[in-house]
Amino acid sequence: MRKLIAAFLLAGSAVAGPAIAADLVPYYPPVIEVPDVDYGVSGGLYLRGSVAGGAWTAQDAIYCNCATTTFDKWGYGYSVGAGVGYDSGHGIRADVTIDYLNYGGLATTNGYSVNLRSGLALANLYYDFSLSGNGYGAGGFGAYVGAGLGVAKNYSEVMDGSTQHAWGTSLEGAGAVMAGVSYDFGSHVADLGYRGIYMNKVMSQPANLANAYIINNNFIHELRASLRYRF
Structure with a gap:
């Protein structure tokens, strides 16, 4: 009888032992890899510098509040400028620029010519198009208006x-x-484009003095090269 009981105990331990040992091994859940979330590339501040050459034309000129003359020859000159701006990284960009303009040789039909030196301050808003599909700061060609x-x-x-x-x-x-x-070079952006400047009047002030003049509807057409440096 004792031998029979011992045999049953031995058989039970042989069956239960591996199961108990398995229960003692810690369970490690499988590792779940979470992909990185792409929040997009944010924008930032930039500095800019520019240089341009162009041509100046106007509709007509009024001299001494009595005589009106027109122009038969465009004036030519250049501008240099600098500014600071913010690029949103999603196409919209804005900056404030200050330019020095120097144009001369705008000639009237009665033999006079006009020279202009101007300090121009502008608040500008742009939209940038990516032509290479790389996006903000990733390099490649683009366009803007x-x-x-x-x-x-x-x-x-x-x-x-x-x-x-x-x-x-x-x-x-x-x-x-x-x-x-x-x-777009990444930290720098170079651009080449057209800038058209309009001023309603260029005049001496006040207009009622002797030899006073008013030049109406002034247009300056420029080919301008700029370089932007991103912070």
Whole structure:
């Protein structure tokens, strides 16, 4: 009888032992890999510098509040500028720019010419298009369109040959439209494009003085190269 009981105990331990040992082994759940979440690339501040060459034309000029003359020759010159802005990283970009303009040789049909030196301050808004599909800061070609509003502090002079015939200063409203192409290097962006500047008047001030003049509907067309540096 004792031998029979011992045999049953031995058999039970042989069966239950591996099961108990298995229960003692800790269970480790499988590792679940969570992919990184792409929140997109955020924008940031940038500094910019630009240089341009262009041509100046106007509708007509009124002299001494009585005589009106038109222009038969465009003026030519250049501008240099700098600014600071913010790029959202999603196409919309804005900056504030200050430019120095120097244009001359705008000639009237009666033999006078006009020179212009101007300080131009603009607040600008742009939309950038990615042409390579890489996105903000990832390199590649792009394009942009934009517009700006601001003021111009003008100094202008009317020349009779090499003799200064009349001159004056004025503060005028100004607007601009821009379009061009760009290349994104990552930390730098270079662009080349057109900027059209409009000023309603260039004039001596006040307009009722002797030799006073008003030049109406001024358009400056520029080919401008710029470089932006991202912070």
